Amino acid sequence: MDRNRTQTIRQEMISHLEQAPLTVRDISQAVSIMEKDVFHHLAFIEKSLRHQQKKLRVEPYQCLKCGFVFKERKTFKRPGKCPKCREGRIASALFRIEPV
Numbered sequence: 001m002d003r004n005r006t007q008t009i010r011q012e013m014i015s016h017l018e019q020a021p022l023t024v025r026d027i028s029q030a031v032s033i034m035e036k037d038v039f040h041h042l043a044f045i046e047k048s049l050r051h052q053q054k055k056l057r058v059e060p061y062q063c064l065k066c067g068f069v070f071k072e073r074k075t076f077k078r079p080g081k082c083p084k085c086r087e088g089r090i091a092s093a094l095f096r097i098e099p100v
């Protein structure tokens with residue numbers, strides 16, 4: 001993927017995320033990229049926003065069975081299993097960009 005396309009994708013992601021909270025799937029569809037590619041763009045965007053009075057906010061993944069919230073999660077990726085009840089039905093995290 002060339003550099004201009006990468007920059008365009010990130011700009012588009014930022015403008016979508018400033019309008020509404022989105023899941024990884026929403027983002028992948030909005031900018032036409034694979035879900036697995038969304039994560040590293042999000043990591044880059046999070047860093048680049050530090051200089052812009054904006055912040056990437058994450059409504060964390062949550063277990064649909066017991067309500068466990070994955071607050072301490074260091075990556076944007078979906079967890080495979082709930083550590084509390086061992087179930088695998090996990091509600092999507094929501095990402096958005098807000099002014100600091």
Ligand SMILES: [Zn+2]
Pocket residue numbers: 063064065066067068082083084085086087
């Ligand atoms: Zn659970």
